[in-house]
Amino acid sequence: MASQYVTAPFAANPQLSRGRCWREPESQTRSPFERDRDRIIHSTGFRRLKGKTQVFIAHEGDHFRTRLTHSLEVAQIARSVSRRLGLNEDLAEACALAHDLGHPPFGHTGEHVLAECMKPWGGFDHNAQTLRLLTRLERKYPSFDGLNLTWETLEGTCKHNGPMLQPGVALDTLAPVWTHLNAEFDLDLTTFASSEAQVASVADDIAYNNHDIDDALTGGIFTLSELCEAVPLVANVFASVQVDYPDLERSRVQGEVIRRLIGIWVRDLLDETRRRIARFNPHSVEHVRALPQALVGFSEEMTAEASLLRQFLYTKMYRHWKMNRARSKARRIIRELFEAFLNEPDTLPPVWHDRHSDNPAKAARLVCDYIAGMTDDFAIDEHRRLFNIDRTL
Structure with missing residues (x-):
């Protein structure tokens, strides 16, 4: 059941999907890509995103973005852009909703600590962890582990940032999860992904660049005046809002600035992508994959403009002293949890301890999987249960 809005000849056609690892009867009411999207939404990993850090730790305030609300914003932008370009909205939305499933608690700080802890055993990367979750760690279906998504959704999850390998480079240079998956289900890692997956990737950029501004202003990390001084794009938008609404209260000014900024990013994306479509004239999804650059x-x-904004956010927000304190606590929690569970596997909950292996690499990966699946609050509580000697707990 292809979407009524799919018109571009290079859009992904669900009826021509390369299929799933495990054969299943097709749905009578949903296309394969719709089914992928729905499985992602109903997954345990997706629900846990509500308690995982985007920038601010999840319990610091009700109005800051979490990985879940961020993923929903990315999906909204991806669907809107895909509709305007005549692409398959369901595939774009599935890729957008899945893109952050592998993030551990405490955002990139948690990822960096797990990468250090796992260095002797294959490392850790949130994109690779997303694939582990989608293909192995979700355990709810009777006939297979993972969600058994289509080739196209898995491809989009792997290659949303572009080809993972240059032609001629050995596959074993990648993390083991990629090589294992590719051996079972060749994802053609030397090419670009579909246009829909590329849309999901840039929708991610639009979402986080703008909602990081919104969250930082709400959290008092920097002022709108400071941002305008550093980023001309924001200054121009702020000036236009002041002209249109000279007496508007500050909270509404902030909201209108963010709304207009997102619109500017989306319009630029549509204009530039249409220029590339006119230049390359892609006639199929395979043609898109084989192009020398992203479509x-x-x-x-x-x-x-994005580079200027990211420089400002890095200096003023991501390295703010409040953020540094939160990262410091997060580093200790993740590292101490990893060391405790690795050295004392009998402290793992039974469902995880039952999977424990005497093989050091497998034992470390098990601990890593357990920690990576935690929400911020659960990681804090597990740490308290293991290390707090207060006998009232």
Whole structure:
């Protein structure tokens, strides 16, 4: 059941899907890509995103983004852009909803600590962990582990940032999860992904660049005046809002600035992508995969504006002393949990201890999987249960 909005000749056609690892009867009411999206939404990993850090730790305030609300915003932008480009909205939405499933608690800080802890045993990467969750760690279906998603959704999850391998480079240079999956279900890692997966990737950029501004302003990390001084794009938008609404209260000014910024990013993305479509004239999804560059993307001017914004956010937000304190606590929690569970596997909950192996690499990966699946609050509580000697707990 292809979407009524799919018109581009290079859009992914669900009726021509390369299928799933495990054969299943097709749904009578949903296309394969719709089914993928729905399985992602109903997964345990997706629900846990509500308690995982985007930038602010999840319990620091009710109005800050979490990985879940971020993923929903990415999916909304991806669906809207895909509709305007004549692409398959269901595939774009599935890729968008799945893209952060592998993030551990405490955002990139948790990822960096797990990568250090797992260095002797294959490392840790949230994109690879997403694939582990989608293909192994979700355990709810009777005939297979994982969600048994289509080739196209898995491809989009793997290659949303572009080809993972240059032609001629050995597959074993990648993390083991990629090589194992590719051996079972060749994802053609030397090519670009579909246009829909590329849309999901740039929708991620639009979402986090703008909602990080919103959250930082709400959290008092920096002021709108400071941001305008550093980023001309924001200054121009702020000036236009002041002209249109000279007496508007500050909270509404902030909301209107963010709304207009998202619109500018989306319009630039659509304009630049249409220029590339006119240049390359892709006639199929396979043609898109074989192009020398991504078909979907921003103009050089918008890319430069994004770079200015990211520099400002890195200095003023991501390295703010409040953020540094939160990261410091998060590092200790993740590292101490990993060391405790690795050295004392009998402290793992029974369902995890039952899977324990005497093989050091497998034992470390098991501990890593357990920690990576935690929400922020659960990690804090597990740490308290293991290390707090207060006998009232």
